[in-house]
Amino acid sequence: MCYMDNSIKSSTISRKDFRKSLKKMQRKKRRQKAAKELTNKVEIEKKKRLEDPQHQQWLKEQNDLEQKEKLQQEADEQAWLQREKRAQQQFQRDQERLKEVEAAQEKLKLKQQEYMEKLKQKQDEEKRVETKTANEFEHIMQRLEEYLSNTAAQAPSVLRTFVETRPYQQLCAFYERTNCCRYGLSCQFNHRRxxxxxxxxxxxxxxxxxxxxSHHAEYECGDPALELNERDLRExxxxxxxxxxxxxxxxxxxxxxxxxxxxxxxxxxxxxxxxxxxxxxxxxxxxxxxxxxxxxxxxxxxxxxxxxxxxxxxxxx
Structure with missing residues (x-):
């Protein structure tokens, strides 16, 4: 039976780990040193670049460009705000105009309804008057036929009345003389027959x-008096x-x-x-x-x- 010495093995592992850890630390130091050198190099280059007049001019131009862009952005924002404000105001005006149009349409609709109601009332009244007139005319015609058929009867009182166009107005003097008037039914005076x-x-x-x-003599083709005379009229x-x-x-x-x-x-x-x-x-x-x-x-x-x-x-x- 064979046995292994554990103490020797542990010692061997510790040295190996030590070397590994040592190498790791060395690599870390080298990386840190390289990073530090790189940082120093960057700082030196940055410092040189800042001290360079061309770079300073470029920075100035970039700063001016940024300022211009910022001002342009602010101007664009102000213009957008103005447009938005005008759009809101126009929208409000459109809404008010729309309300006015709707109110006018509603008012017109009410007027149309009132007009249609008045027109219907007028038509009903005209129909009623027409029916009444027709009935009165039929009644009068019956009385006329009765009066004609009965030779001994006297004329009924309804036939001794007058038909008047404007009963409460003054009588038309010309109509009273001739039973005719140039104004016809539009005459402002009363026509009685x-x-x-x-x-x-x-x-x-x-x-x-x-x-x-002839009311338009210039369009007449000829004068009848040139072809006809009083003798023709009399015949x-x-x-x-x-x-x-x-x-x-x-x-x-x-x-x-x-x-x-x-x-x-x-x-x-x-x-x-x-x-x-x-x-x-x-x-x-x-x-x-x-x-x-x-x-x-x-x-x-x-x-x-x-x-x-x-x-x-x-x-x-």
Whole structure:
């Protein structure tokens, strides 16, 4: 049996570790020395570089460049802040304008709603008035037929009334004389016509080239007076008179048949037919409504001329 000496082995290991540790320390010292030398060398080079005029000039240029960059950065930041501020202000103005537009739209919407409501009310009122007028007209027509069918009866009181355009205004003097007015329904005065009379008025019934008034003479192709004369007018009117009176005599005896030759539009060609009896005028009024003559629809109404002489224009006398 063989044994190993442990003391010798331990001694051998300690020397080996010592050498290893010694070498490690030597390497460390060498590294430290090299680092120190390198640091000294760097410091010396740095010092030399700092003392070098070119390097100092370069440092100065770099410092100026950094200052410029800093100032430019600050200017850019200020410009960005200004733009941001303007953008915020513009955004606020846009928001306020948008609110104003929305408020205006809402106001316009309310106005449109009010207008539509008023328009609906007006349409309803017009419809109501139209219905009332139609019913009144139907009632009057029934009374007229009853009056015509019963020869012994007196004219009902409803037929002795007047139709007025503006009841609370002063009577139109010209309309009272001729039952015509150049302003028509737009006249500010009151136009009053009877519900029943012996005189019928047919507006613009008779037409002839010599009775036409040109409002734009420069566009006219010719003057009718150069081709037609009073004789032609008289012959044409005699034919018209014969044709119309033949039909009108079917309703009763005619006392007067007069035609206006005034050139004004509201008077030109107006025909007045006076019957001896109201029943004859009423019969003609009902029978002629809606009929056509010479391509025109006839519009018949009752007239309340006081005197034929008073309706004649003073210049024509």
């Amino acid at each position: 009877p519900m029943l009379s012996t005189i019928l008025l047919i507006r613009n019934f008779y037409t002839h080239p010599l009775l036409k008034q 044409d009117y005699d034919a018209f008179f014969e044709d119309v009176t033949t039909e009108m005599l079917h309703f009763g005896k005619i006392v007067n048949f007069r035609t206006v030759r005034n050139l004004q539009t509201h008077l030109c060609g107006n025909v007045y037919i006076e019957y001896m009896q109201e029943r004859s005028a009423l019969n003609a009024f009902i029978s002629l409504q809606g009929r056509w003559y010479a391509g025109k629809k006839i519009s018949v109404e009752f007239s309340n001329l006081n005197t034929w002489r008073g309706a004649v224009c003073g210049m024509c006398e």
